[in-house]
Amino acid sequence: MIEGKDLRVYFKSRDIVVKALDGVNVSVKDREIVGIVGESGSGKTTLGRTILNLQKPLSGEVLWNGKNVFKLKGKEEKEFRRQNQIIYQNPYEAVDIRLKVYDIVAEGLRVHNIPKDKEEESKIVMETLRDVGLTPEDEYAKSLPNQLSGGQLQRVAIARALVLNPSFIVADEPVSMLDMSIRAGVLDIFKRLRDERGISIMMITHDISTLGYVADRIYVMYQGKVIEHGSTDAVLDKPLHPYTQALISAVPIPDPSGRTSLFSIKVKEEMEPYNGKGCRYYPRCPFAMASCREKEPNLSGVSSDHYVACFLY
Amino acid sequence: MNKVIRDLLSRKTFIFSIVVILFFAAIALLAPVLTSYNNPYQVSQQFVAAPYAVPAWATIFPQYHDLPPDVRLTLTPVSASGVTPVNSSFVKITVPAGGEVNVSYPIRWNWSSPYNVILSFILVPPATSDFNVNLYMNNINIMELSPVPIPPAVSVTLGKPNSITFSSQTINPSNSPYVNSLPFQDQPLASLEFPKAVLPRPGMYYLVISLQNTGNSPETFLLSNPHYTSLGYAYGRLGTDDNGGSVFSEFVYGARFDLYLALVASVLIIGIGLIIGLLAGYVGGFTDLTLNALTDFFLLIPGLPLLIVLISIFDLTGVIVNVNKAVLILLIISFLSWPGTAKIIRGQTLSLRSRTFVEASRALGEGKLRILFRHIVPNLMGILFAQLAYDVPGVILAESGLDFLGLGIIGFPTWGNMLGFATNDLSFANGFAWWWVLPPGIGIILLSTAFYYFGTAMLDVLSPYKLRGE
Numbered sequence: 001m002i003e004g005k006d007l008r009v010y011f012k013s014r015d016i017v018v019k020a021l022d023g024v025n026v027s028v029k030d031r032e033i034v035g036i037v038g039e040s041g042s043g044k045t046t047l048g049r050t051i052l053n054l055q056k057p058l059s060g061e062v063l064w065n066g067k068n069v070f071k072l073k074g075k076e077e078k079e080f081r082r083q084n085q086i087i088y089q090n091p092y093e094a095v096d097i098r099l100k101v102y103d104i105v106a107e108g109l110r111v112h113n114i115p116k117d118k119e120e121e122s123k124i125v126m127e128t129l130r131d132v133g134l135t136p137e138d139e140y141a142k143s144l145p146n147q148l149s150g151g152q153l154q155r156v157a158i159a160r161a162l163v164l165n166p167s168f169i170v171a172d173e174p175v176s177m178l179d180m181s182i183r184a185g186v187l188d189i190f191k192r193l194r195d196e197r198g199i200s201i202m203m204i205t206h207d208i209s210t211l212g213y214v215a216d217r218i219y220v221m222y223q224g225k226v227i228e229h230g231s232t233d234a235v236l237d238k239p240l241h242p243y244t245q246a247l248i249s250a251v252p253i254p255d256p257s258g259r260t261s262l263f264s265i266k267v268k269e270e271m272e273p274y275n276g277k278g279c280r281y282y283p284r285c286p287f288a289m290a291s292c293r294e295k296e297p298n299l300s301g302v303s304s305d306h307y308v309a310c311f312l313y
Numbered sequence: 314m315n316k317v318i319r320d321l322l323s324r325k326t327f328i329f330s331i332v333v334i335l336f337f338a339a340i341a342l343l344a345p346v347l348t349s350y351n352n353p354y355q356v357s358q359q360f361v362a363a364p365y366a367v368p369a370w371a372t373i374f375p376q377y378h379d380l381p382p383d384v385r386l387t388l389t390p391v392s393a394s395g396v397t398p399v400n401s402s403f404v405k406i407t408v409p410a411g412g413e414v415n416v417s418y419p420i421r422w423n424w425s426s427p428y429n430v431i432l433s434f435i436l437v438p439p440a441t442s443d444f445n446v447n448l449y450m451n452n453i454n455i456m457e458l459s460p461v462p463i464p465p466a467v468s469v470t471l472g473k474p475n476s477i478t479f480s481s482q483t484i485n486p487s488n489s490p491y492v493n494s495l496p497f498q499d500q501p502l503a504s505l506e507f508p509k510a511v512l513p514r515p516g517m518y519y520l521v522i523s524l525q526n527t528g529n530s531p532e533t534f535l536l537s538n539p540h541y542t543s544l545g546y547a548y549g550r551l552g553t554d555d556n557g558g559s560v561f562s563e564f565v566y567g568a569r570f571d572l573y574l575a576l577v578a579s580v581l582i583i584g585i586g587l588i589i590g591l592l593a594g595y596v597g598g599f600t601d602l603t604l605n606a607l608t609d610f611f612l613l614i615p616g617l618p619l620l621i622v623l624i625s626i627f628d629l630t631g632v633i634v635n636v637n638k639a640v641l642i643l644l645i646i647s648f649l650s651w652p653g654t655a656k657i658i659r660g661q662t663l664s665l666r667s668r669t670f671v672e673a674s675r676a677l678g679e680g681k682l683r684i685l686f687r688h689i690v691p692n693l694m695g696i697l698f699a700q701l702a703y704d705v706p707g708v709i710l711a712e713s714g715l716d717f718l719g720l721g722i723i724g725f726p727t728w729g730n731m732l733g734f735a736t737n738d739l740s741f742a743n744g745f746a747w748w749w750v751l752p753p754g755i756g757i758i759l760l761s762t763a764f765y766y767f768g769t770a771m772l773d774v775l776s777p778y779k780l781r782g783e
Contacts, residue, residue, distance in 0.1 A: 049672075052676055054672055054675060054676060077678075078678050081676065081677065081678030082678060084676075085676065085677075086673070086676045088669050088673060090669065093668065093669040093670065094669045094670055094673050095670055095673070096670045096674075096688050096692070097670075098691055098692065107674070107677060107679075108677040108678070111677055111678050111679050111683065112678060157673075160673075160677070164677070
């Protein structure tokens with residue numbers, strides 16, 4: 001239902017050009033949680049922002065039900081905004097801290113003139129607060145953001161996105177600021193949204209174990225490129241790209257003694273700078289070959305639900 | 314909101330600023346009630362007391378102890394033979410042929426000499442021309458009235474009411490025997506010497522009106538009770554300036570004008586600064602570049618010299634006719650002072666624009682204007698208040714500086730021109746007119762400090778970072 005095609009976003013800072021997105025193709029289908037995983041600076045957040053037309057790409061297009069979102073105007077653009085929401089990593093940054101929780105959540109309703117009167121507005125807001133687990137909702141509605149904890153405020157941010165009854169949500173590291181103990185609670189909200197309301201979600205994270213818990217499909221990004229994607233089971237059980245393997249082996253597990261039997265991946269110290277034409281990962285790749293230095297690999301399917309960009313396969 | 318007020322009230326500096334600002338605001342608003350002189354720089358409102366009169370309360374100090382206030386008396390005669398009251402204000406005096414009757418009016422004087430002495434009464438002389446009237450005060454012959462006026466005698470109309478006024482300020486050799494009796498070189502100073510001669514120190518003095526009959530039949534005179542008036546050296550709450558104008562009135566109306574000017578100019582400055590800063594910061598790109606260049610241009614102009622040149626040009630050449638000088642100064646100060654505000658607001662807008670919550674609002678579908686007025690401007694409130702408070706002292710100081718130099722307003726009192734006029738006249742002799750210099754000086758300092766504290770408190774309390782508890 002929403003699809004990014006060959007997206008390129010370059011940031012220029014004086015002479016240095018940072019390729020945040022360099023020809024990325026993603027798609028999110030109905031009732032699907034898609035995970036985007038990668039290290040810091042791999043372009044995950046930029047991808048999320050570009051998909052929602054918060055960042056103009058250099059080239060490429062985003063199709064929402066077949067329409068290019070960068071060319072939407074007037075009513076259509078408003079409808080696009082209503083149906084597609086974003087949840088940010090840092091809830092303290094993402095809400096206007098002068099406003100009360102009620103006003104933060106009601107803001108979207110007011111922009112789109114959804115409720116007919118104050119009563120209906122209040123009903124919708126309270127319902128949404130209850131949905132995200134902020135009970136008693138009357139008290140939360142009256143409080144200011146600085147009176148809430150990070151987890152509570154993240155739930156407010158989620159409520160703000162949900163109140164418009166969207167069909168697609170970009171969740172940009174929604175749990176990375178949260179305590180381990182409340183992560184599962186917030187992640188369950190997302191799962192419930194997909195199962196009960198049929199909402200599609202693009203979950204951006206650097207923590208691949210989170211995706212194992214919620215995602216249906218996973219895209220692995222490295223320096224502005226998708227290097228591997230496929231169904232969660234395929235990617236986690238049989239990671240192909242050396243970088244994906246490294247990511248998975250970096251997940252802390254209770255008993256690390258068995259880890260070496262899983263993969264024996266060592267990431268090389270970066271020995272030489274990237275030469276600008278080969279595979280992005282070769283400076284750190286333990287399996288780097290001569291061809292990796294010369295040419296970038298393209299995504300190719302190893303099975304119907306598993307694609308990887310690596311010359312090893 | 315309660316939290317904000319509680320937070321504000323917990324700051325001593327804020328309490329101080331509110332008390333001071335309210336005090337001056339009250340003075341400014343109640344000016345017409347507090348004083349009856351609305352412009353002591355007008356000649357008609359000068360000489361309400363002697364020049365350089367000290368404040369009335371200053372007479373508690375020993376060096377000012379004996380200074381007289383303004384005195385206004387209606388004198389009543391000591392009863393004597395031949396003097397019969399007609400009604401409460403007139404007496405009838407019958408003078409026998411070739412005789413003389415003295416009517417004595419006691420004056421109880423508790424102070425040192427006053428600034429001047431004015432006596433006025435109505436005299437109805439007989440229809441004959443055989444009489445002479447002499448006025449004595451402290452046994453000095455101060456005035457002579459005669460039907461045959463040979464200087465220094467003054468003429469009277471026979472048989473009709475004559476309004477007689479003696480003023481120590483207009484005496485000269487041709488209208489006062491006192492001046493005539495002085496050595497020639499002292500005569501020009503007679504009006505200054507006179508009060509010291511007739512009322513030298515506290516005590517009992519008499520005004521004697523001596524009626525002489527030089528004819529052969531008894532004559533009858535009608536005489537009203539004389540009014541005595543003198544200006545004193547102790548006056549009102551804050552004394553007087555070099556022209557005897559009330560310093561308190563000047564101070565009060567000065568506060569009124571300064572506050573009014575500062576508030577209007579600050580609002581103008583904030584208005585221009587806010588619009589330019591918001592446009593530059595929020596729209597960005599070429600608009601930002603242009604507006605920023607414009608701001609830099611105005612920022613680099615040396616303010617005060619340009620202000621002086623502009624005002625001189627507009628004022629002296631009359632390029633702009635029929636424009637109130639105060640309005641001109643207000644406009645020029647405003648147009649030269651907005652760049653600082655614009656820069657600060659632009660910077661803050663740039664920072665706010667790139668905050669995540671602004672992008673989140675965009676993602677919710679809010680339009681640019683809604684984001685501007687619902688998220689950016691309210692978050693600028695702390696800075697706006699602070700800027701308003703910081704601009705007020707700036708405007709007051711700039712305007713006072715101009716007035717002090719004599720380039721600004723001179724037609725009516727402002728704190729600046731009070732200080733400016735005062736500096737011309739300060740000397741050891743008038744005790745450096747402390748009552749004239751200190752009020753506007755302290756007023757400017759207090760008001761500036763108060764607004765500064767007010768702004769700082771507002772910035773601290775209203776800025777969103779504080780709300781967040783950072």
